[in-house]
Amino acid sequence: MxxxxxxxxxxxxxxxxxxxxxxxxxxxxxxxxxxxxxxxxxxxxxxxxxxxxxxxxxxxxxxxxxxxxxxxxxxxxxxxxxxxxxxxxxxxxxxxxxxxxxxxxxxxxxxxxxxxxxxxxxxxxxxxxxxxxxxxxxxxxxxxxxxxxxxxxxxxxxxxxxxxxxxxxxxxxxxxxxxxxxxxxxxxxxxxxxxxxxxxxxxxxxxxxxxxxxxxxxxxxxxxxxxxxxxxxxxxxxxxxxxxxxREHGFIGAHTESMWEGALTLDVALRNKALLVTMKNANPHNIPTGFGARELLVEVSYLSGSKLLKTQSMSLTTHYTDKRGNPTIPHLAETATEELSIPANGERTVKFTPVEGAGTAVVKLYYRLVNDEVRDLLGLKEEIWSKKMFIDKVTYRF
Ligand code: HEC
Ligand code: HEC
Ligand code: HEC
Ligand code: HEC
Ligand code: HEC
Known part of the structure; x- marks a missing residue:
């Protein structure tokens, strides 16, 4: 007692x-x-x-x-x-x-x-x-x-x-x-x-x-x-x-462009006619980590010689919906789409269908602090929220 x-x-x-x-x-x-x-x-x-x-x-x-x-x-x-x-x-x-x-x-x-x-x-x-x-x-x-x-x-x-x-x-x-x-x-x-x-x-x-x-x-x-x-x-x-x-007291992170270069690495391969783009994360937390609605952008440009044939892009981000099923910002979310971040010490592969007749594919990986949906909902004006920050680039020859 x-x-x-x-x-x-x-x-x-x-x-x-x-x-x-x-x-x-x-x-x-x-x-x-x-x-x-x-x-x-x-x-x-x-x-x-x-x-x-x-x-x-x-x-x-x-x-x-x-x-x-x-x-x-x-x-x-x-x-x-x-x-x-x-x-x-x-x-x-x-x-x-x-x-x-x-x-x-x-x-x-x-x-x-x-x-x-x-x-x-x-x-x-x-x-x-x-x-x-x-x-x-x-x-x-x-x-x-x-x-x-x-x-x-x-x-x-x-x-x-x-x-x-x-x-x-x-x-x-x-x-x-x-x-x-x-x-x-x-x-x-x-x-x-x-x-x-x-x-x-x-x-x-x-x-x-x-x-x-x-x-x-x-x-x-x-x-x-x-x-x-x-x-x-x-x-x-x-x-x-x-x-x-x-130690320094900068607490530098996602808002600093130079921190992104090399934060993930790209690997590109062709298998069963699909272009496989693998993003590797050697850091001890997912990327993106932290706040919701951050975004990774993969861009693939197909070239024949020096002529650009086509560019495909893919966004890896989370979309949020509210009680009524409408798009919303992270803090009002009741449901969310599948998590697409690159796991800590892990990797994720995404697939593209190459354009006929392309000699090379230039694959670039970028990061954005806010995806299009949330940026529009909030009407964010400052450039930093839409800026594409460069992470890595690989050229693949077919
Ligand atoms: C987000 C938390 C955080 C904030 C804000 C912060 N510090 Fe620190 N500070 C730390 C941590 C963590 C350490 C210890 C780092 C270590 O030694 O591993 C530290 C260490 C220090 C030290 C010991 C010297 C050193 O570099 O280890 C001093 C002095 C100090 N801080 C002063 C300040 C002052 C002054 C400010 C305001 C301008 C400040 N700190 C803001 C987290 C913080
Ligand atoms: C008049 C000078 C002076 C001012 C003003 C001052 N400090 Fe300090 N502080 C010191 C000294 C000296 C040390 C000890 C440094 C050492 O031992 O290497 C110290 C140590 C520290 C430490 C390390 C403590 C530990 O045990 O690790 C922190 C944290 C700190 N100060 C924070 C602050 C903060 C926050 C302010 C402002 C509110 C502040 N100081 C204002 C002189 C000052
Ligand atoms: C081996 C290095 C490393 C360690 C250790 C590490 N991080 Fe990171 N972190 C990164 C990299 C690289 C990024 C992506 C680029 C950037 O934002 O700096 C990042 C990004 C972040 C971001 C920004 C995320 C965003 O999209 O807004 C936060 C917040 C963060 N880390 C917090 C932490 C915390 C908390 C810890 C400790 C539990 C930690 N990190 C440990 C490397 C590291
Ligand atoms: C009191 C709560 C608190 C603590 C403790 C704290 N953070 Fe943060 N941190 C935040 C918040 C809130 C933000 C977002 C601020 C903003 O963007 O307005 C943030 C942002 C960051 C970022 C992103 C910066 C950028 O430019 O993208 C990094 C990196 C980070 N913190 C690292 C750390 C580390 C490392 C520690 C431990 C030493 C720490 N934080 C402790 C609340 C905290
Ligand atoms: C549990 C602690 C916590 C609470 C409570 C919290 N936040 Fe945060 N918030 C954070 C941390 C930590 C970060 C930084 C993570 C990162 O950089 O991705 C952050 C980042 C953000 C960012 C991104 C800022 C930037 O500069 O990119 C926004 C926007 C935000 N929070 C809004 C809010 C709002 C609105 C609320 C209240 C409804 C809230 N937060 C409550 C911890 C918190």
Whole structure:
């Protein structure tokens, strides 16, 4: 009896440990500008990353998606913003909204509410900044796998920075070593890069599930391998900055064209009069991974001498449908077409019927951040969403 009581109490403590809204930030640690003087390189690298773009005002695709979900799901935009903030903007001071808020919003009496105040806070404008990752105290991996982002962590008190260095000392803030920075940083990544779901519950992205254990950390490919440098440029070791093994903070990925070259490799063969195009993925997660409606494009140009006879193309992407069976965006999906990503450490082959009389076929593979369907539904204008990013090319001679 007593044992059961203790177990329940322990469960309650861990439950209450997570799901807490972020505590108020001391003005001393308000945003990355407060870290810049001593962590100049890191702040510069991070500010160019898409983690820094994870806010309604900074990312056209994110903004259009939130607007669309609000419109179609008949909830206030602010309720959607709070829901998405769990991973996109976890420093938010409220983590849930209910019917009472919808009623207030409908009669326009929400302007003084905690929800509006939380969303208007300038603490959020930097998206996933230093004070998101480095203020995580604990990750509650014992929780249900649907609890993500802010619902899966608990926070440090203001002014304590968690990090990978066991003997760090800073005159500006307290420090504490955490394994999810030092020994195994992918645990931190999986707080958000896992079990991303549509509002009706369908999983639309799950890098953790796809991931195949390797010696490489996410950080090796998306930050940099560890290399000699300084964690802080403040002179703390005999009048000089202290040398450390560090990583870059660029979090480079799918929005950076140069990251795509060679991310997959192509193999082309002719069998039973069909042109077989095989895409190989040597990475430890599927490609595309992450957010739904990403797209791989295969283009085959048939030539006779130097004359172009015909171009065929194929799109590998997921299409989503809503409750009524109409095309929709990932977050409103009830059903989806077959998953066509290239599996981790695996391959996928697609078939083309060659054009009569062709001497060569030039096969090119590209990536696009948003497929045509979702781009049209959302009316995305910026060039980056339709840009074809080059991955690989092979010329086949018949
Ligand atoms: C998405 C999470 C994330 C964000 C955002 C982030 N960091 Fe880090 N940071 C990490 C991880 C992970 C490591 C540890 C990498 C390792 O050693 O394997 C790290 C390491 C560090 C270190 C130790 C030196 C090093 O390179 O290992 C410092 C100092 C640091 N970060 C400061 C910052 C500052 C300042 C910002 C804001 C500009 C920031 N970080 C933003 C995840 C993050
Ligand atoms: C006055 C200078 C100064 C300022 C401002 C400053 N730091 Fe630091 N920080 C340091 C020093 C010095 C270290 C220790 C470096 C070492 O030991 O190599 C450090 C270490 C760290 C570490 C590594 C901790 C660990 O145990 O691995 C993190 C993370 C960090 N700072 C984050 C931040 C963030 C976020 C801000 C802005 C809110 C910030 N710092 C502002 C000087 C500063
Ligand atoms: C607090 C939640 C959270 C954590 C923790 C987190 N991420 Fe992210 N990450 C996101 C979100 C949200 C985006 C999309 C931001 C956007 O595009 O507006 C993203 C985007 C990315 C991208 C895509 C960038 C691009 O340009 O395409 C990469 C790569 C990435 N994260 C790597 C990491 C790695 C590595 C870690 C662990 C060290 C990590 N993330 C930790 C939430 C998180
Ligand atoms: C061996 C290198 C490697 C490792 C390790 C790795 N990735 Fe990737 N990742 C890639 C490549 C290559 C791409 C495709 C090109 C790009 O976006 O950088 C990619 C793409 C991504 C994207 C962008 C997907 C999109 O279409 O928006 C995210 C997010 C991401 N990885 C997260 C992670 C996370 C989280 C981990 C750790 C669990 C991880 N990666 C481990 C190589 C790696
Ligand atoms: C479980 C955590 C989580 C939640 C909750 C979440 N997201 Fe995301 N979202 C991510 C991660 C991680 C990425 C980056 C993956 C990648 O690069 O492919 C991302 C990427 C995106 C992107 C692509 C951005 C870009 O720059 O390409 C959009 C759009 C988006 N999310 C919209 C939303 C909306 C709208 C909501 C709320 C209804 C939401 N997300 C809730 C984790 C989450």
């Amino acid at each position: 007593l044992k059961a009581g203790i177990a329940i109490l322990a469960a309650c403590i861990t439950l209450f440990g997570a799901d807490e809204a972020a505590p108020q930030l001391d003005p001393k640690y308000h945003d990355s500008s407060k870290c810049k003087s001593c962590h100049t390189r890191i702040v510069g690298e991070w500010s160019g990353s898409y983690h820094a773009m994870s806010h309604y005002d900074s990312n056209e695709y994110l903004r259009a998606s939130m607007d669309y979900v609000g419109r179609k799901d008949r909830r206030s935009l602010n309720a959607i913003k709070v829901q998405c903030a769990a991973c996109h903007n976890p420093r938010i001071a409220v983590t849930e909204t209910g019917m009472d808020y919808e009623i207030q919003a409908a009669v326009k009496l929400d302007h003084l509410s905690d929800v509006n105040k939380a969303l208007e806070s300038d603490v959020l404008s930097e998206g996933i900044n230093c004070l998101v990752c480095h203020n995580v105290d604990k990750i509650h991996d014992n929780l249900d796998e649907t609890k993500r982002g802010v619902h899966r962590i608990s926070w440090n008190p203001a002014g304590v920075m968690s990090g990978p260095i066991e003997d760090a000392k800073s005159p500006y803030h307290k420090v504490q070593y955490r394994d999810f920075f030092g020994k195994d940083p992918k645990r931190l990544c999986f707080v958000c890069h896992a079990n991303d779901r549509a509002v009706g519950g369908m999983v639309i992205a799950d890098t953790q599930k796809e991931y195949q254990e390797t010696k490489k950390q996410c950080a090796d490919c998306h930050m940099s391998p560890k290399k000699p440098g300084v964690a802080s440029n403040l002179p703390i070791a005999d009048g000089k900055p202290k040398e450390r093994m560090v």
